[in-house]
Amino acid sequence: MPEQLAIDGGKPTREKMLLFGAPYFGDEEIAEVVDTIKSGWVSTGPKTKKFEDEFAAYVGAKYAIALNSCTAGLHLSMVVLGVGPGDEVIVPPLTFGATANVVEHVGAKPVFADIDPTTLCIDPQQIEKAITPRTKVIVPVHYGGMPCAMDEIRAIADAHRLQVVEDAAHAIGAKYKGRTIGTLSPLTNFSFYANKNLSTAEGGMVTTDDAALEEKLRVYHLHGLSRDAWKRYHTKEFSMSEVVVPGYKYNMTDLQASLGLHQLRKQEQFIARREELAAFYDEAFSEFDGVVRTAPRPHDGQSRHVLHLYVLLLDLARLKASRNQFISALLAENIGASMHFWPLHMHPYYREKYGYQPDDFPVARRVGESVLSLPLTPQMSERDAQDVVDAVRKVVEAYGR
Template sequence: MSYVPYGRQVIDEDDIAAVADVLRGDWLTTGPMVDAFEAAFSSFVDADYGVAVSNGTAALHLAMLAANVGPGDEVIVAALTFAASANCARYVGADVVFADVDEKTLTIDTDHVASLITERTKAIVAVDYAGIPCDLDELLALASVHDLVLIEDACHAPGAQYKGRPVGSIAHMSTFSFHPVKHLTTGEGGMVTTNDPELANRVRKLRSHGISTDFRERVEQGTWAYDMVELGFNYRLPDLNCALGLSQLEKMTGWIDRRQQLVANYNLAFEKLDHVRTPSHPDDRVSTWHLYPFRFTGEDANTLRSEMFDRLRAEGIGVNVHYLPVYWHSYYQGLGYKRGLCPKAEAAYGGLLSLPMWPGLSDQSQNRVIETLISNCEDLFALR
């Protein structure tokens, strides 16, 4: 019986050839593929600027620095996300204030965000959970009134739309990840997109030590001289990875269609199950579904989820859980965050199970997931 992963990359011969071409050329890093990938990806999300970085976490870190977030500031972060969405605030010495999520979309609850804003609030990190865009207009309105920077952690949502506009072109800065389970991969990789030239320049400088020019620019200008104007990092994304990303991007539209088809199949199959909630979102948003978050509801949701997780894994189906509320992790518990802070995120977490969701998932494999899950549901419900 073959193992069905919850997510994985799709690599074809064109991708391999694109990387091999770079290996034969002069520039393995800081070369022309970086510019080409940045231009193509930012155009895909309709943003004026894109800065490629070494991963999605680096994108968030640099977004924090570009927003001038620092010690003493507070950053409001969605509670139901990968730890990196909050850790970036800690990297720059700021305090994280966790906001609960909307019960239906599991994206950040804007009313809760509004109630958490203080004199110290500097930024909001809103996560497009599973691929569903958060309520960007409401968040931008709050940001405008309170002079905050809205950073959209769009790692789950390239290609998604909010009120007809692509995610990546709406918030002050949006961040993406190109990890192998994401929509397109560069191995490791990430990008910050923005329409603001100053923010883009700052991120670009900080990704390369805080130096004002990169190596290729100095070669072209015939100079060795460079100036490190502020303390930055080496968060560059090599040409090898950018060439892979560029080749992958050509397949994105078809992959997104496939993800949407897989979600429609799952939703239809699970329609009649009791004690279960399938993912949905308001009509004004288009999700591109990084995850398929299947959810048990009711008193014994957590028991059902744990039992189902064990049964599906035993049958070779690579289910997962996204996410433990971030402040339940030991590091954040050690900082004094108490359980109970975000009840809707905690309740959702208890019942959530991510089912296999990636464009290479065949109909046959998906049917196996569906049949195995439904028969185990019937069995578990009969035992209640």
């Protein structure tokens, strides 16, 4: 007899909830925040500048502009590339709403291109099929920290004279064939939301090597003013700042940058710990006879998946439960499982506006119905990881056919 699940009244695998994506701040972050508060300058200022400089150096980009979210960066990317009504932007369906929503914000049309079942990232062949004379931009999403097939995407973009804007919300520190994500396309956007590998509670960064794009991003990210606040207030000579375009309010604060500076310096350590925990999971789940399967990662020795998500795919034909029931059962066991993502073409807004059917993007649909994410954060212990494996085993045994 399988053990009774907590969701059915049994004893949970652990007493305390193991949170999904809990941020990991240390004394350094706390001291820096206090220092910032005491300095009297809490919004965009010297710490934001320092964070931008260190971030640009970490990824190897010429410029980094700190923002209040990755969504802001994706939106600004559309704005500075002049994307607007009548244009189409190719995005994968297996992503967060923001990737496509920003295309709607500028009045353009997001066009989905299905994902590759082996990488769970956008499939270059499907990009080719989605291109029309209106296509302007391709937005690859490095799903879960897995680098997309950037050589193929770059070749397609060059052949059709398209721009590439990367959604690297999950991918700080990721590498594609030895090159760090953040240096491969004109614009790359990172997220520092609470549960991301680098957290500033809320925040984002856009990187570019293009001086003209950097200039535009700087102006648009803060009201369209000709000079930002730090420069305005820290000069002996008064000079007026003027609105040169109707910009946005997308700047990062020094309070956020205080967290970011130390999170950035710890990234390599964090990634190494994520790799250890993922190796533990890999070994454990290899013994589940395919009922649960670990999403693939690159093995070319030159690319690096940064394990923002540790993703399992369920073989639903061998389970009596749906993916949602499976996650509910894990939550009852006090394992903070989550799901990334319900494909965008199946969300009401996109489904109704563009008339999509679930099987228009069959790979995304299949993955979207069977995918789940397990807790994976650098502060987790082996005991925590073992609890996750034990809970998954318990749920598989209870729901197995």
